[in-house]
Amino acid sequence: CCLQSRRWGSPDQGVPGEAEQPEPELVEVEVGHTALLKCGLSHAQGNLSHVDWFSVHKEKRMLIFRVRQGQGQSEPGEYHNRLSLQDKGTALALTGVTPHDDRIFTCQGRRRAQEHRIRLRVYKAPEEPSIQVNTLGISVNSEEPVEVATCVGRNGYPVPQVTWYKNGQSLKEEKNRVHIQSSQTEESSGLFTLRSVLQAQVSKEDKDAQFYCELSYRLPSGNHMKESKEVTVPVFYPAERVWLEVEPEGMLKEGDRVEIRCLADGNPQPHFSIIKQNLNTREMEEERTDDNGVLVLDPAQKEHSGRYECQGLDLETTTSLQSDQQELVVNYVSDVRVSPAAPESQEGSSLTLNCEAESNQDLQFQWLREKTGKLLANGQTLQLHKLKREEGGGYRCLASVPSVPGLNRSQLVNVAIFGPPWMALREKKMWVKENSVLNLSCEASGHPRPSIVWSVHGAASEQDQGPQSVLSVLNVLVTPELLETGAECVASNSLGRNTTIIFLELAHVGLILLPPLTPIHFMSSTPDSNRTTNLSTSTVSPPARANGTSTEKKLTEPESKGVVIVAVTVCILVLALLGAVLYFFYKKGKLPCGRSGKQEITLPPSRKSEFVVEVKSDKLPEEMGLLQGSNGDKRAPGDQGEKYIDLRH
Numbered sequence: 001c002c003l004q005s006r007r008w009g010s011p012d013q014g015v016p017g018e019a020e021q022p023e024p025e026l027v028e029v030e031v032g033h034t035a036l037l038k039c040g041l042s043h044a045q046g047n048l049s050h051v052d053w054f055s056v057h058k059e060k061r062m063l064i065f066r067v068r069q070g071q072g073q074s075e076p077g078e079y080h081n082r083l084s085l086q087d088k089g090t091a092l093a094l095t096g097v098t099p100h101d102d103r104i105f106t107c108q109g110r111r112r113a114q115e116h117r118i119r120l121r122v123y124k125a126p127e128e129p130s131i132q133v134n135t136l137g138i139s140v141n142s143e144e145p146v147e148v149a150t151c152v153g154r155n156g157y158p159v160p161q162v163t164w165y166k167n168g169q170s171l172k173e174e175k176n177r178v179h180i181q182s183s184q185t186e187e188s189s190g191l192f193t194l195r196s197v198l199q200a201q202v203s204k205e206d207k208d209a210q211f212y213c214e215l216s217y218r219l220p221s222g223n224h225m226k227e228s229k230e231v232t233v234p235v236f237y238p239a240e241r242v243w244l245e246v247e248p249e250g251m252l253k254e255g256d257r258v259e260i261r262c263l264a265d266g267n268p269q270p271h272f273s274i275i276k277q278n279l280n281t282r283e284m285e286e287e288r289t290d291d292n293g294v295l296v297l298d299p300a301q302k303e304h305s306g307r308y309e310c311q312g313l314d315l316e317t318t319t320s321l322q323s324d325q326q327e328l329v330v331n332y333v334s335d336v337r338v339s340p341a342a343p344e345s346q347e348g349s350s351l352t353l354n355c356e357a358e359s360n361q362d363l364q365f366q367w368l369r370e371k372t373g374k375l376l377a378n379g380q381t382l383q384l385h386k387l388k389r390e391e392g393g394g395y396r397c398l399a400s401v402p403s404v405p406g407l408n409r410s411q412l413v414n415v416a417i418f419g420p421p422w423m424a425l426r427e428k429k430m431w432v433k434e435n436s437v438l439n440l441s442c443e444a445s446g447h448p449r450p451s452i453v454w455s456v457h458g459a460a461s462e463q464d465q466g467p468q469s470v471l472s473v474l475n476v477l478v479t480p481e482l483l484e485t486g487a488e489c490v491a492s493n494s495l496g497r498n499t500t501i502i503f504l505e506l507a508h509v510g511l512i513l514l515p516p517l518t519p520i521h522f523m524s525s526t527p528d529s530n531r532t533t534n535l536s537t538s539t540v541s542p543p544a545r546a547n548g549t550s551t552e553k554k555l556t557e558p559e560s561k562g563v564v565i566v567a568v569t570v571c572i573l574v575l576a577l578l579g580a581v582l583y584f585f586y587k588k589g590k591l592p593c594g595r596s597g598k599q600e601i602t603l604p605p606s607r608k609s610e611f612v613v614e615v616k617s618d619k620l621p622e623e624m625g626l627l628q629g630s631n632g633d634k635r636a637p638g639d640q641g642e643k644y645i646d647l648r649h
Contacts, residue, residue: 024104024117028220029097031124031157031191038091039107040116048089048109055079056104065092097122099157099190123219124191126156129228131213137234138202145179145199148233151213153194153226159184160217162196166209177201207235207267239266242312242321244274246328253407254332258297262310262323270312270321277307277325284309302332302360331404333359336411338397344416344447345387353382355397357409363399370394370412384415392417392447392468414467420496421450423489427500431507432478440476442489442500445469455488478504 029035039051053065064079065072072085072092079094086093094101102122108115133149153160162182164171171178182196196213210230217224242264252258262272272293275284287308289295297304310323336357345351355365367382368375371393376382384391392415400408424443432438440458444450447468454460458476465471472489476482482504489500 022117024119026119026121028121028123030219031097031099031122033097035094035097035101035120036086036091037094037105037107037118037120038087050110051089052108053083053092054106054108056106061106094120099124102157122157123217124155124157125217125219125224126153126160126194126215126226128226129153129213129215131211131228131231133211133231133233135234137236139236140203142201145177145201148198148200148202149211149213149231151194151196151198151215151228153215155187155189155191155193156215156217157191158217159192159194160215162194163214163216164196164198165212165214166206168210171198171200202233202235204235204237206233207237208232234267236267236316238314238317238319239264239270239312239321241265242270242272242310242323244308244310244323244326246326251404252300252328252330253401253404254301254330254334255299256297256330258300258304258328258330260295260297260308260328262293262312264312264321266314270314273311273313275309275311279306297330300330302330302334304328305330329360331359331361331401331407333357333363333399333401333407333409336397336399336409338395338411338413341413342416343413344418345384346418347387347389349387351384351387351415353384353395353397353413353415355380355382355399355411357399359399359401361401361403361407364402366398366400368396368398370396387415387417389417389419389422391415393466416447416468418447418495421446421491421493421498423491423498423500425500427503429503429505431505432483434478434480434483434506436478438476438478440474440487440489440502441471442474442491442502443469443471444489444491444498444500446491446493446495448493448495450491450493452489452491455490456482456485 025038025040027035027037037053039048039053048067049069051067052063053067054061055064056062062077064075064077065083066075067073067085067089070089072083072089074080074083078100082095084093084095085091092105092107097120099122101120103120105118105120106115107118130152131149132152134147138146138148151162151164153162162180164180171180173180177200179199180196181199182194185193185195187193194215198211198213202209210232212230213228215226217226242262245261245263246252247259247261248256260274262274264270264272272289274287274289274293274295276287277283278285287295295308305328307325308328309325312321312323313319314321334357336355339354339356343351343353353367355367357363357365365378365380366375367377367379376395382395382397394412394414396410396412398408398410421444430438430440440454442452442454443465444452445466445468449468450470452460452462452470452472454472454474456474456476458474460472460474463471463473470491474487474489476487483506486504487502489502491498491500
């Protein structure tokens with residue numbers, strides 16, 4: 001931490017009146033460090049046993065330290081407790097150097113002629129320079145230099161040197177062009193703050209110029225410098241040219257957001273107006289713009305096409321400027337139409353559809369099936385041959401511009417095929433709860449559009465499902481009469497009528513509902529033999545479609561789904577339980593029937609392993625046939641609501 005001394009190569013100028021004396025020894029040190037002051041009287045130990053140390057400041061000589069018989073003693077004052085002997089009394093160490101220690105120190109022997117002078121120079125690097133630009137800006141029309149920026153370097157010692165730069169080139173004082181004014185302030189700590197102001201005349205070319213300042217300073221290690229950040233000063237100059245700019249660039253289309261703005265090469269920008277040529281009168285008319293003078297077309301339409309130009313007024317010079325006219329083209333596709341507009345045809349006939357559209361570009365036509373999106377044909381014409389009822393419905397003509405991506409328009413047309421109503425289902429079954437409110441639905445399609453009536457009273461509402469389709473919803477209360485009769489939906493038009501029958505079944509715990517089943521095999525062994533017998537069941541056919549050529553639609557009721565699942569599970573469990581119970585009775589040798597009014601069935605000895613199980617059927621009485629019993633007898637007509645399952649053991 002101590003700085004070694006060296007000889008200074010030029011006469012000391014710090015203390016007036018001492019130029020005639022021998023050159024002092026130079027010692028350099030940074031603020032806060034320790035300076036080592038060596039007394040150069042003699043290196044003999046005896047000669048340094050009696051030495052006085054003095055500080056010389058502003059021609060005033062002050063005793064600060066005494067050495068007697070090799071022992072040192074500090075004098076009261078600013079150096080008290082900061083001085084100590086070093087190197088066996090040959091040097092004096094000064095700790096905590098401050099800028100106030102920048103002075104001459106002398107050591108004097110017993111004889112006054114024996115004196116050694118030391119010049120202590122103190123240094124402190126300034127902080128990073130800060131720069132503040134003139135945010136108000138400078139006009140190129142100013143006749144005198146105007147403040148560009150101010151540079152400040154704080155807490156340096158001695159005062160650093162400042163240099164200004166523009167675009168990397170140093171600036172020098174130039175009459176009526178460049179002026180640099182610097183001042184310094186000494187702080188209580190002895191450090192200096194430098195403030196430098198750059199004034200200059202600017203031109204239009206200086207609008208992007210980069211200005212910065214540089215501080216140069218010295219330390220014991222050599223010369224150093226620090227630079228400020230670069231700043232740009234606002235430069236004001238009149239506009240010479242105005243032009244128009246359109247965003248986005250490239251081909252524009254209807255529906256785009258288009259911005260038209262005016263620009264100029266002046267600063268600040270002049271006041272702009274955007275005008276458009278009227279196609280009818282050929283006169284230029286001013287357009288309404290936003291606060292920034294930008295004309296926004298959102299969405300752009302074909303009517304926005306035309307010639308535009310900008311007009312700019314410089315408020316400082318009152319000069320008016322005008323841009324070149326620019327053609328704006330908004331590409332469009334419009335008025336897509338299909339002929340015939342409401343096509344209809346007989347089944348088996350042919351039909352031709354033609355598509356046309358308007359555009360300022362070449363068009364490409366495509367035909368798509370509306371419900372599937374399938375491409376049917378390219379070109380303006382679509383040929384439909386040997387029409388089927390399934391081919392009725394929506395067809396879409398798509399007109400597009402290949403040269404402008406995303407530019408297209410379409411038109412939908414519905415083809416009607418003459419015919420009586422089609423029903424989604426001929427019949428369906430629903431599981432309901434008595435005294436609950438129920439919504440019955442029925443869907444029909446046809447051309448002419450059918451109307452729907454119900455066989456039971458209730459609140460009915462219709463919803464259009466398409467040009468030729470209708471959905472009727474009937475709100476009814478589930479009564480015993482409704483459970484007995486069911487409901488019939490009748491759709492009719494001028495060409496015929498069709499129906500859907502809805503059967504209602506009660507859903508309760510005591511009823512086992514059998515959905516369509518496949519044959520179930522029960523395996524059982526007897527003492528005489530092991531054999532497998534098929535369990536014969538009557539299966540329920542799914543509801544028949546009302547139209548042989550139409551696609552069947554399943555109108556599933558939410559209530560029936562859960563009941564069916566529970567019914568299947570309960571059915572399997574009950575059958576297993578019944579099998580175990582009946583087998584028990586079989587072992588007893590007698591199997592009574594579970595119905596009241598039924599006679600006991602006694603099997604011949606050769607067929608004691610066979611028994612009959614009674615199971616409720618979900619078939620309607622009129623749809624069930626008489627099932628053959630295990631003994632070949634037929635059931636009475638009054639028992640048609642039940643069926644027997646033959647279990648063979």
